[in-house]
Amino acid sequence: MAAELAEAFPEVKVTQIPSSGGVFDVKVDGVLVFSKKAVGRHAEPGEVVRLINAGGNAG
Numbered sequence: 616m617a618a619e620l621a622e623a624f625p626e627v628k629v630t631q632i633p634s635s636g637g638v639f640d641v642k643v644d645g646v647l648v649f650s651k652k653a654v655g656r657h658a659e660p661g662e663v664v665r666l667i668n669a670g671g672n673a674g
Contacts, residue, residue: 616641616663623664643667 617629639651641663649663 616658619660619664620667624667641666 617631620627620629637651639649639657640647641649641658648666649658651657
């Protein structure tokens with residue numbers, strides 16, 4: 616996922632924060648763009664990039 620984001624947005628810094636319990640959230644400038652908990656599944660390939668480009672939707 617980090618590589619996909621870095622390729623789509625080379626000008627931004629991607630930070631991974633280790634967690635436990637199956638948490639997978641993607642935030643852009645503090646705004647939740649994707650939440651595994653909210654949608655009940657992991658992001659599909661390209662999904663997070665599409666959500667960022669569309670303005671985000673955490674589920």
